[in-house]
Amino acid sequence: MITVGYNGFTGSAELFGRLYRRAGRDRNRVLGHDAGACVFVDGELVAAVEEERLSRRKRTSDFPVRALEWCLRDAEIEPDDVDHYAFPWDFSDRVMDEQLGDIVAGPGSAADKFDALARLSELYTSLVSREAVLADLRDRTGVAVPAEKLLLVPHHLAHLMCGHYLSGGGDAAFLVTDGRAEHHSSITGEVRDGRITVFEESAIPIRHSLGLLYSKVTRYLGFMPNNDEYKVMGLSAFASAPAGVNPLLQHVVKLLPGGRYELSFDNVLLDTQSYYACFDRIFDRQGPRDDWDFQVRVARWAQDTVEAVTAHQLAHLETRTSLPRLLVEGGVALNCVNNTKLLERSSFTELDVSFGASDPGVAIGAGFYPCFLAGKRPRGAATPYLGPSYGSGAAEAALRAVGDRVRWERLPREQLIARTARLLREKVVVGWFRGRVEYGPRALGHRSILANPSFPDIRDIINIRVKKRETFRPFAPMVLESVAPRVFEMGKKKTSPHMTFVFPVKKEYGDLASGAIHVDGTGRIQTISAQQEPALAELLRIFEQETGVPCLLNTSFNVAEEPIVSSPEDALRCFLGTAMDHLVLEDFLVRKIER
Template identity: 60%
Template sequence: MIVIGYNGFTDGAETFGRLYGATGIDRHSILGHDAAAALFVDGELVAAVEEERLNREKKTSDFPVNSVRWCLETAGKSLEDVDFFAFPWAFSPELTADMIGDISGAGLTVEQKFDRLRRFGELYTGLVSKEAILADLRRRTGLDIPADKLVLVPHHLAHLMCGHYLAGGEDTAFLISDGRAERLSSIMGEVRDGRIQVFENTVVGVTHSLALLFGEITRYLGFMPNNDEYKVMGLAGFTGPRSDNPLLKHVVELQENGRYALALANEPSGTRAYYGLLDELYGVREGEREELDFRIRLARDAQEMIEVVTAHQLGALQARTDLRRLVFEGGLALNCVNNTKLLEESGFTDIQVSFGASDPGVAIGAAAFVNGVQRRPRRTPATPYLGPSYDDDAITAALREQAEHVEWTELDPADLARETAKLLSEKTVIGWFQGRTEYGPRALGNRSILANPGFPDIKDIINTRVKHREPFRPFAPVVLEHEAPKVFEMGKKSSSPYMTFVFPVKPEHQEAIPGACHVDGTSRVQTITDESNPLLAELLRTFTELTGVPCLLNTSFNVAGEPIVNSPADAIQCFLGTEIDHLVLGRFLVGKRAPQR
């Protein structure tokens, strides 16, 4: 059976701009953002790529026509070969009727109700109904399929099935928490004996969305919601928790069964209503919101709020299930500081957070759902390296296009790791482009910027000269899995392959890797093995032999506001537009030509 999972709408950005006044990147931030496609053949995930990597529009919500075509082409399949198309939103007639009832019963004026119903009606008929999704598929691919070949998968179940499939398909408890699904923002339950059970008395509605509130705090602090929440998480590390947290006192209320309620859940203006409340609680004026001291204080309170609320949820889940493995998915699962605390302070023996935890993963999850909950091992290990790769001919063609600006040396593959390690032993920054593009929001070693974390100022060099972003931003170390426990306090985890957990750096190693330590002495760690990424593992071994430094600094190969590079041309363009010192493009070592006088 051949299944394509995909996420994205042709007219999504235009619709949300017209109906809800969304502008800029916000137009992509409501439904369909992180558009992508994933291909399953006979139950196995064989290809997946995010549309932004191909159309170069960050966070795009467009119909992923390029991604669909690439997935099929790389597997030697055609659109006509596809048995099912799986879409990770399911606004069924029954659910839609309930949502209409929610609007009608809300504490709004008659005029406000009619306005919401009008806009929701246009959204439903023009974008999210099954008829509209079928029409969009036909418009962008030219393929006219019968309605039963399009399977609409509830958004949270798509998140769940991405995590469940990539974690190995075993029985597991689950927590899904994100900004919004169709009507809810969070669910909990079990996958047991091939059956999904949602614990209905634990669900949280979208008007009480913790992730949306965290996103609005992100905007309030001057960052971009649904994109920059990790900046707030990073800022929180600059100070410790306070005994008096206004958010826990006045904004969120913990309830029975792991549920919670937000103070302004029913305000007509939505999460923007919190601006006035935050101003009042913190005694700030609008111009003071972006002052660093205030940003740190509110960021710490917001982070603690996330930690307290999700621990409350896990406490209720743990009391309800005897399963001790947990799959945690949804946008909130990208908060890696919280993930570690949840694991260490709960009775769960392991928490799995996938490389597709946020909305890129729902394309994988929707297709996995159609394949069914199968309690059997995958034929191949889970890997994030699912996107396009480029051979020597494609790389040399891209280099020749920029021959006026770059020069290159072809290395013997046997020498690649050693030559790169020699360069990294100095205070240099290297663009590293190898193999298939990673899937998800993190660069995991194939489209990465690498540097030596032994230099204390390497973070400042990369933030200011390369990434063009805020100086407080930390970077992640990549380390061989068997070496990780020697350097980091791993707790219950034995591996962290997707940068979804944070660990304290052991005191004796903090001076050795200052460039990879956050201000609070922690690191967001990526572990690798010879099986998961053999070339990067070889580079790490060689680098450690040369320098004695046990890890490399790894950050995404892009600049602020741009998607991670995908093609050789993307990599060369980014290299030329930054102060990256060297580019290792496949087996080619690339430098910049001195400008001619």
């Protein structure tokens, strides 16, 4: 069986911009963001790439034409050979009846309700109905896909299936929580004996979405919603202690029995920032919203709210399941600070968060769902390295195209790794480009920027001179899986290969890893094994042997507001446009020609 999973709508951004004023800072608050595609063959994920890596439009919501074409070509599959095209949104008649009922029964005048109904009608008929999705698929691929081959998968189910597949399958409880799905923002339940059970009493409607509340705080603080929430998470660490009574938990969020909760204002689609006045009042704003102390305090309240609410959900989930393993998926699962606390403070012995936990993963989840229904179980080791690879020939051609600006030498792998380790003894920044493109929002060692974390100011050097972004932003320590427990307090976790958890650094290693450790003494680590990634494992081994430093600083190979690089041309453009010192491009070691 061959299945294609994909996410993205033609014209989603334009339609939301016109109907719901989603432009500029709000441009990512649309359906279909993080568009991508994947291919499964007999239950095995063989190819996946996000559209942004190929189109170079960050977090695009457009139909993934390039991604889909590449996946089919890489898997050597013709479009007509596909058994199912699976799409991670299902605005069924039942869902639409619920949305229509919410509008009719909700607050507002008759004119307001008719206006909301008109907007919803256009959204449905032109974008999310089965007919519209099928027409989009046919128009953008040029393939007359039979209607029966299109499978619409509920959004939260797609999130769940992504986590289920990438964790190797098996029984597990689950918490899926994000900004919004078709009608809900969070669900809990179990996957047991090949069956999915949703605990309906704990489902949270969109109007009470925790993810959208965090998104509102993100926008209120001057950042881009549905994009910069990790900045708020990072800022929260600068408040060393809870900043008094949390006004969000006091005035906005109400915890209810059964793991449920409610918000005091609705998360409506037509959002005109009317909540700013509410936030000004409850946060007791006296000066500008971009005041550092104010931002740090509000960020801490927002972070504490996420932790309190999800802990409340888990407390109820623990009463409903006897399973020891938990899957956490959805956009809120990118809050790696929260993930660690959820595991350590619960009775679950394992907690898995996939590299596709946010919306890039719903293409994978949708693609696997037909396999799950057919009784197939995950095959092969789950790897994030699923995208295009370019090889030495393409790398050399790209180098020759900019030959007057760089010098390069081709080296055997052993020499390349040894030379790179030697370079990293100094205060330098090295671009690392090898193999297939990673899937998901994290750079996991194939499109990374590496540095020696023992230099305390290396963080500022990279943030200012290379990444061109805020100086408070932390980086990730990359560490051998066998070394990680010696350096970090990992609690119940044995590995963390996808940067989805944070751990305190042990005191004796704080100085050696200072450039990759956040202000609160924690690191969002990536563990590396020789089986998973032999070249990086060897680099880390030699680097520690020569320096005594047990980890490397790892951050994504891009600059602010651009997607992670994909091709050799992307890598060279970024390398030459920033203050990076060296570049490993496949098996070439590259440096700039000083002018």
